[in-house]
Amino acid sequence: xxxxxxxxxxxxxxxxxxxxxxxxxxxxxxxxxxxxxxxxxxxxxxxxxxxxxxxxxxxxxxxxxxxxxxxxxxxxxxxxxxxxxxxxxxxxxxxxxxxxxxxxxxxxxxxxxxxxxxxxxxxxxxxxxxxxxxxxxxxxxxxxxxxxxxxxxxxxxxxxxxxxxxxxxxxxxxxxxxxxxxxxxxxxxxxxxxxxxxxxxxxxxxxxxxxxxxxxxxxxxxxxxxxxxxxxxxxxxxxxxxxxxxxxxxxxxxxxxxxxxxxxxxxxxxxxxxxxxxxxxxxxxx
Amino acid sequence: xxxxxxxxxxxxxxxxxxxxxxxxxxxxxxxxxxxxxxxxxxxxxxxxxxxxxxxxxxxxxxxxxxxxxxxxxxxxxxxxxxxxxxxxxxxxxxxxxxxxxxxxxxxxxxxxxxxxxxxxxxxxxxxxxxxxxxxxxxxxxxxxxxxxxxxxxxxxxxxxxxxxxxxxxxxxxxxxxxxxxxxxxxxxxxxxxxxxxxxxxxxxxxxxxxxxxxxxxxxxxxxxxxxxxxxxxxxxxxxxxxxxxxxxxxxxxxxxxxxxxxxxxxxxxxxxxxxxxxxxxxxxxxxxxxxxxxxxxxxxxxxxxxxxxxxxxxxxxxxxxxxxxxxxxxxxxxxxxxxxxxxxxxxxxxxxxxxxxxxxxxxxxxxxxxx
Numbered sequence: 001x002x003x004x005x006x007x008x009x010x011x012x013x014x015x016x017x018x019x020x021x022x023x024x025x026x027x028x029x030x031x032x033x034x035x036x037x038x039x040x041x042x043x044x045x046x047x048x049x050x051x052x053x054x055x056x057x058x059x060x061x062x063x064x065x066x067x068x069x070x071x072x073x074x075x076x077x078x079x080x081x082x083x084x085x086x087x088x089x090x091x092x093x094x095x096x097x098x099x100x101x102x103x104x105x106x107x108x109x110x111x112x113x114x115x116x117x118x119x120x121x122x123x124x125x126x127x128x129x130x131x132x133x134x135x136x137x138x139x140x141x142x143x144x145x146x147x148x149x150x151x152x153x154x155x156x157x158x159x160x161x162x163x164x165x166x167x168x169x170x171x172x173x174x175x176x177x178x179x180x181x182x183x184x185x186x187x188x189x190x191x192x193x194x195x196x197x198x199x200x201x202x203x204x205x206x207x208x209x210x211x212x213x214x215x216x217x218x219x220x221x222x223x224x225x226x227x228x229x230x231x232x233x234x235x236x237x238x239x240x241x242x243x244x245x246x247x248x249x250x251x252x253x254x255x256x257x258x259x260x261x262x263x264x265x266x267x268x269x270x271x272x273x274x275x276x277x278x279x280x281x282x283x284x285x286x
Numbered sequence: 287x288x289x290x291x292x293x294x295x296x297x298x299x300x301x302x303x304x305x306x307x308x309x310x311x312x313x314x315x316x317x318x319x320x321x322x323x324x325x326x327x328x329x330x331x332x333x334x335x336x337x338x339x340x341x342x343x344x345x346x347x348x349x350x351x352x353x354x355x356x357x358x359x360x361x362x363x364x365x366x367x368x369x370x371x372x373x374x375x376x377x378x379x380x381x382x383x384x385x386x387x388x389x390x391x392x393x394x395x396x397x398x399x400x401x402x403x404x405x406x407x408x409x410x411x412x413x414x415x416x417x418x419x420x421x422x423x424x425x426x427x428x429x430x431x432x433x434x435x436x437x438x439x440x441x442x443x444x445x446x447x448x449x450x451x452x453x454x455x456x457x458x459x460x461x462x463x464x465x466x467x468x469x470x471x472x473x474x475x476x477x478x479x480x481x482x483x484x485x486x487x488x489x490x491x492x493x494x495x496x497x498x499x500x501x502x503x504x505x506x507x508x509x510x511x512x513x514x515x516x517x518x519x520x521x522x523x524x525x526x527x528x529x530x531x532x533x534x535x536x537x538x539x540x541x542x543x544x545x546x547x548x549x550x551x552x553x554x555x556x557x558x559x560x561x562x563x564x565x566x567x568x569x570x571x572x573x574x575x576x577x578x579x580x581x582x583x584x585x586x587x588x589x590x591x592x593x594x595x596x597x598x599x600x601x602x603x604x605x606x607x608x609x610x611x612x613x614x615x616x617x618x619x620x621x622x623x624x625x626x627x628x629x630x631x632x633x634x635x636x637x638x639x640x641x642x643x644x645x646x647x648x649x650x651x652x653x654x655x656x657x
Contacts, residue, residue, distance in 0.1 A: 183371050189340070190339075205377040
């Protein structure tokens with residue numbers, strides 16, 4: 001008897017096909033639907049009751065502190081994306097065009113190492129470095145400068161965001177720049193474009209998609225992160241992620257927290273789709 | 287033809303322990319069509335890239351218009367190149383690709399457009415000016431690449447195997463386009479190729495390179511008929527190459543008991559003893575020489591010929607290319623002979639594989655390479 005008759009090979013294919021959709025259904029789609037439903041529920045005497053009222057949405061959307069947190073989160077994540085993209089580019093450029101294949105592999109490996117340790121541990125390390133009596137201020141004090149308040153500020157939050165995102169952005173940008181056809185770069189030099197100018201004339205247009213994808217990942221990670229604003233930003237004023245924690249802790253307001261969460265998801269989806277549309281926008285005109 | 291436009295003066299290029307070009311001396315005049323030809327890894331592309339500033343010479347000097355350009359960065363050289371891959375910018379349309387070089391020279395937009403359209407018109411692709419590169423055929427892309435390189439009106443154009451990606455018919459057409467273009471512009475073309483037919487069909491002068499060195503420089507005919515060394519004889523054309531040593535000088539008694547004629551020497555090879563013409567001083571008896579006989583200069587007959595250079599050989603196989611047939615033959619001692627002849631001549635011989643025939647060639651057509 002052949003090992004794979006029609007039926008068993010189909011069974012085998014199904015075995016591999018189904019875990020992923022099932023997982024996504026159980027642990028993503030179902031909770032998501034539940035969260036959307038929950039945003040219409042009521043909380044009475046610290047207990048949730050199934051209902052269908054828009055009170056949670058109206059309440060959150062009419063509050064100044066919600067919108068403050070919203071724009072603040074958007075601004076911080078946006079600024080982080082900008083800084084990470086600009087900081088990563090020279091590094092990724094050097095990794096792609098200036099070093100040997102071996103050196104590039106080693107550095108990419110080194111860039112992955114931070115992910116071996118817990119993000120929380122890395123943030124605690126930053127606390128030690130940034131604190132009023134921390135490493136940086138102690139160093140500056142010997143020069144007679146400072147101390148500067150860096151912990152519990154927006155600066156601290158952004159440092160945290162960058163700790164989370166920068167290695168990833170460098171890796172994604174490097175992968176994208178490494179794909180750029182060398183002969184196109186040389187062709188630009190050959191046609192009178194200086195090395196620096198070639199970045200704008202040829203490299204950016206060719207690496208655009210990868211660079212935007214890197215920025216999108218950075219934005220998504222920063223936008224949703226609560227560790228940085230909590231431990232380095234002092235959680236006041238809150239970002240949306242801090243707002244979710246605060247809302248659930250004070251008075252079991254899970255439905256209102258769901259409103260915040262859904263708003264975040266919609267924002268991220270909008271940003272992601274807009275960025276992908278920009279990244280893959282075709283120049284073909286017929 | 288005028289002064290030397292390009293001079294390579296003892297130029298060398300090493301990549302780590304690998305020597306790509308060793309001690310290259312070459313002068314190229316303005317208005318010349320020069321082909322650099324050789325097998326892959328012979329240094330021809332590196333030579334071209336050094337001229338364009340894409341590789342820096344390890345030693346020696348390159349001069350353009352009499353000025354040393356070793357340190358001049360690529361973007362200031364005005365040595366546009368047509369790449370093997372064409373290297374057209376996929377994010378720009380046809381017209382924008384052609385305008386690129388002008389844009390880098392800060393030519394105003396209106397003039398840029400006019401000049402680009404003029405060139406597209408000249409290359410007969412003006413109707414595709416707003417098309418995306420991917421929407422063009424191979425031949426059309428070739429023309430875009432040429433227009434892009436020539437729109438800045440350079441005094442020199444570098445071409446790195448530009449036709450190798452095209453099919454055979456298109457190659458012939460583009461060869462015509464290139465030669466006409468070069469003649470009408472009167473500028474220097476330096477054309478790197480591994481294809482003999484391309485080099486010989488287009489170039490005024492062919493430079494044969496091998497292992498980073500120039501093996502021979504000359505006109506197509508010169509290189510084809512008078513190879514300077516064994517490498518060129520093997521690389522170019524289809525030659526029969528016989529190694530041997532000199533046995534008799536003019537006037538001395540040859541192997542057939544008759545005196546060797548004036549301007550001839552007799553050479554003993556493993557296939558037999560043959561006579562060869564020489565220029566100048568004949569090599570002395572006992573010195574090692576190589577005899578080269580073009581496959582198209584040898585002939586086959588059923589009866590033993592009366593000429594001094596002939597040998598009996600057996601047909602091993604035949605190769606047909608249109609009206610021309612190449613017979614691959616072998617002598618009793620295992621020496622291979624190739625003979626090219628017309629299809630209609632072959633029919634008269636009525637031969638079969640394994641047939642024994644006489645291969646013969648004129649003494650005057652026996653090219654002698656010393657040492």
